[in-house]
Amino acid sequence: MYAGYLITYKDREPEVVKIKDWFRTFQELDVPVPLERAMQPEEHWDVILTFDPNHKLVNVWDSKEHIDMSLEEQEEWSFNNLYFNLDLQAVEAIYYGDVSSDRTHSNTFFYDPRDKNLYISVRNHDSVYKLNWDSGSEVVPQGDPIFNLQNFKFFDRDYNPITKDPENNVYTFSHQHCPVIYEIEGRDDIYVMSLFDNNNTPVMKYGQPENSYAIAMLIHEERQEAVFMFRKALPEFSFAMGSSMALHNGNFFYLSGVHDGLFEGSSLAGAQTSIYEMNPEGEIVYSATGKANCYRGWRLNSLHGSVDYQKIDFRRLPIPEAWNTPL
Structure with a gap:
């Protein structure tokens, strides 16, 4: 930095x-x-x-x-896939170059006061970690991961298992931005997580369709399971930047950071940013695109409003029946 x-x-x-x-x-x-x-x-x-x-x-x-720096996902393409050569006029993106190794490239972290732990999004690991921060746990050393989300079992909305196969465009998420967690009223064993999935690994390594994804999922830590409420393919591939949040009406809001006009030359001048609002089934109910490249976006109640992640009225959650039975 x-x-x-x-x-x-x-x-x-x-x-x-x-x-x-x-x-x-x-x-x-x-x-x-x-x-x-x-x-x-x-x-x-x-x-x-x-x-x-x-x-x-x-x-x-x-x-x-x-954090384990020898993860299978952490290949050299991931370390070196983006290097910015700055000048006064443009930003040149150089892919697969022989440049310095970015071993983590964390882009989000936040503290959860409920259990006194910390979440960190590590872009170049294609994962989100939950760290034992100051919970006093004697099982996990302080600062070590309580979990690596990519080690969870993933399921679709109908609780069918998902087996990662990036060569055939079956994946969970990659080079993500802005994971956020939300409480579910009456359930302290599960929660909702939203994130923006840039999807760099399938696109840039395996040549899959150029789409990024808006994601909302249910997390059950004890079971080490994640259920996609939706993983919505967006019309564009946003190689960098992006954000997510849940809204008070039960919908979700995403910013697709930088896309279009990016690979035609060295300048980001032609890049665009899009925003999307989606219902709990992942259907787009509002979208807009502008000529800009933005890192984060928020939906406020008014020009004088504020962002409140605490009181979200979730509806139509696809909670698996198996999750209603204690382990």
Whole structure:
């Protein structure tokens, strides 16, 4: 990373401070590990920094110490599939190049106060991890994964098992963005997760149709199972960026980050962004496309509204009958 932001919270309002010189800021914060990596640009991975209310660094979580970096999905094509060569006029995307290995490329993390654990979306692992953060668990060491979502058994809406076969366009999700979880009233053993599936692995490695997907699924951690409410193919392939959220009316909202005009030249000037609202069956009820490339999108109640992930009225959930029987 060469630039970034520190986000702190004071009286529930975020205060965003731009970090202009990332490595110098790490040095000022006395974080030695990323600085060591600055001397080894051929390989890099992610860290999570925890600060106290006075902005004092209290913990450094290093992904290489806690996540298996030898996963089968983590092939060189995934590390190197995207390298940005920046100039003042354009951004050139270079695929399958001999460039530095991006071992993780995490793009989302969030803390769940219910069980005091943390979720992290690791794009170049094609997966979402749940980490033991400060739950006090003696079973899983602090900072280690409680689960790797790609190790779950996946099912369609009718509870038919899905066997991954990317060469025949059968997959779960890949190079995803913005997983978000939502409570289900009356059930503390399962929850809903939405995410935007960029679908890079089937498209870019196996030559499958150029589509990204909007996904909503039910998660049962104890059973290590995930049921797709829907995995909706979008009209375009968005190789990067994207977001997801559930709405108060029970529908879901997705942003397809950057597509079209991307592979014809070195400029992103022709790229577009699309937004979609879908019902619980994955049917598109609203969509729009604009000439832009956006990273995230939100649907607000009004111009003066706010995003609220807590009170979602889910309807027509395809909960398998087997999930109603305790293990």
